Amino acid sequence: MKKLINKPENFVKETVEGILLAHPKDLKMVNNNFRCLVRADEKKAGKVAIATGGGSGHLPTFLGFVGYGLADGVSVGNVFASPSSECMYEVDKAIDNGAGVLHLYGNYGGDIMNFRMAQDMCEMDDIEVEEVMVTDDVASAPKGSESKRRGVAGLFFAYKIAGAACEKMYSLKEVKNVAEKTVSHTRTMGVALTSCIVPQVGKATFSIGEKEMEIGMGIHGEPGIQRTELKSSDEVVEIMVNKIVEDLPYKNGDEVAILINGLGATPKEELYIAYRKTYTILKNLGISVYKNYIGEFATSMEMAGMSITLLKLDNELKELLDAPAYSPFFNQ
């Protein structure tokens, strides 16, 4: 296991300690618990708050998207493991501004169970909580079963849009609606070239040959749709983009935001080579790129690979996407 870490059992704690030392004006703990983090700036009365969370090992997801125009608080689990409902409940209480809280997170069993328990606890405190689950991974369930799909890098668009809606003082119901619209317009597909290693496990999560890649693999190493020999970047991008575009009705003249996301070990050079092909395929379909994001947004530690996400835009989504946002990991 080639990692620059100390004791594996301290991986998450020491990561968060480093983040809090580096960004004390941006993030703070609730109840001195490093697993419960919230924005450090002043709260805004009447603003809907967004809580998120999930397992560690995906930086900047999840905690990196706590900030202005994004989420307000986050619960931090162990690597690839859900945080506790108690932590989620403490975060909800800390971020509520009297206008309710949206639980915005990826569709994974442990997270669903715990966020719903926290929601029940909030109900007893008269804190209104709604939830929107992100289900953008087209490889994880067929068309028609969208609600069974996993949440991956497309979470970023949900944070960005819903977070901007909160800053514009949308009501809880309105924030929920626009987050649901974002999810319904977002599709992602990934490809993995190598495995990652969970620190406390100490060996690769899955094995993959020196000349193989897996198209559609999830960010925890969940099986994809095709284990194949290494293909060229253009070939891989074509498979991925076609699968994404087929999954929604697109027509000539549509506009999208593109996210080319590195899973950890993949150089930025390769992400731009993938952007080049993505752009060209879309152009040939009459789809134009309104905005692009290229870099690491949702990683699997040191996994090599990438994902491509398209968000189909309308005027409301464009306005919210363009709104300013800032966290220690994102600045627009």
Next chain:
Amino acid sequence: MKKLINKPENFVKETVEGILLAHPKDLKMVNNNFRCLVRADEKKAGKVAIATGGGSGHLPTFLGFVGYGLADGVSVGNVFASPSSECMYEVDKAIDNGAGVLHLYGNYGGDIMNFRMAQDMCEMDDIEVEEVMVTDDVASAPKGSESKRRGVAGLFFAYKIAGAACEKMYSLKEVKNVAEKTVSHTRTMGVALTSCIVPQVGKATFSIGEKEMEIGMGIHGEPGIQRTELKSSDEVVEIMVNKIVEDLPYKNGDEVAILINGLGATPKEELYIAYRKTYTILKNLGISVYKNYIGEFATSMEMAGMSITLLKLDNELKELLDAPAYSPFFNQ
């Protein structure tokens, strides 16, 4: 070779094509040559311009630091190879605002030769050119031989400070002076856990055992100062930071900017674990952290490892470091 690329010989061209498609408002070519890139925004008469350049494979270095408050133009070489003097000369002509050009680049033989040939060509056109070479890698030559040291991630601080000085309309001599001061105050040390693979070579640049690391290794795989068994993050950081701090006179009360730079495959989590220890060591020495930068600034494609850079600050450097800057790869 597990890379998401097309033909290896097209790696640089396709990378730059992707970047130009993604950021047309920020970067443009000179003479339709993808190896000669300059800022796409309006030029400012009388402003000193900064030209940089070097081999590819280090994104965001070099071309990612062309932008407002940073460099004005860049020459793009093949992977780990110097760009041509002709390209440098074309960039110099394109960015000159009548106040002269600073060649700001890392201390490597091919780059020196070509930048100096370009400087000679500019002289014949009456474009005044000065040069500052960045020599921040303490592992590459002993104390007393600072001018022989390689330039690595510390280049970022030179771009940031000198770029801010240009926007504040410093003269060419003044920009050169503050860039030289920045270099004389900057020290970096790296550690590598795995090799990278140059696309056109197709195999690892160097071999390193499954349980080994190399402290002090350069960003092209140049030999470091210690090949050793894998140590804990805290142990490695202690070796690196001590070596950096010993190299300059530091006293109680000094302030620094820290750059924790990932070499490519190292997760952000590990960079923050390293920041935590760096911060603590410095605190115990009475050195306080004025500002921190944590992420990928100068990579070696998919190499696993990191570097730590300290910039010792004074009031002028703090003011220039705090000035706004923007490129597609950097936003402060």
